[in-house]
Amino acid sequence: MQVTSITHGIIIDHVPAGRALKVLDFLGIDPRKTRLALIMNAESQSFGSKDIIKIEGDVVVDLNILALVAPSATVNIVRDSVIVSKEKPTLPLHVTNVIKCSNPRCVTSTERGIKQQFHLVRGHEDARGMQYRCDYCDEGAKL
Numbered sequence: 834m835q836v837t838s839i840t841h842g843i844i845i846d847h848v849p850a851g852r853a854l855k856v857l858d859f860l861g862i863d864p865r866k867t868r869l870a871l872i873m874n875a876e877s878q879s880f881g882s883k884d885i886i887k888i889e890g891d892v893v894v895d896l897n898i899l900a901l902v903a904p905s906a907t908v909n910i911v912r913d914s915v916i917v918s919k920e921k922p923t924l925p926l927h928v929t930n931v932i933k934c935s936n937p938r939c940v941t942s943t944e945r946g947i948k949q950q951f952h953l954v955r956g957h958e959d960a961r962g963m964q965y966r967c968d969y970c971d972e973g974a975k976l
């Protein structure tokens with residue numbers, strides 16, 4: 834069992850380098866109101882570099898939302914300074930109104946009131962987060 838620097842909370846590991854703040858934003862975690870530590874551009878054996886987010890306290894992470902910004906991430910659950918379980922993001926097949934289409938000419942960009950709907954095209958993790966395509970024009974998401 835790996836001992837951590839937090840006692841009760843979560844560690845989101847293997848976040849793509851430079852994307853930690855985006856992850857907090859998507860998860861609705863306010864860094865000004867949360868006890869957390871960000872480690873940016875840490876060395877990673879499998880990714881070259883990565884970000885790590887450590888959050889003290891009871892935090893609920895939506896693994897579907899995490900999958901959109903950091904599909905390669907691992908969520909470590911920490912109790913009494915020990916990692917007791919690990920969770921992986923689960924890639925939803927369809928996403929509505931979370932991410933936006935990157936195509937400026939897409940109907941979802943040019944017209945109001947149209948849902949931002951995306952579908953999963955590859956079930957495999959992709960560090961660039963482009964595995965979701967717009968239902969209308971098949972472009973990737975803006976992240």
Ligand SMILES: [Zn+2]
Nearest residue numbers: 934939967970
């Ligand atoms: Zn589109």
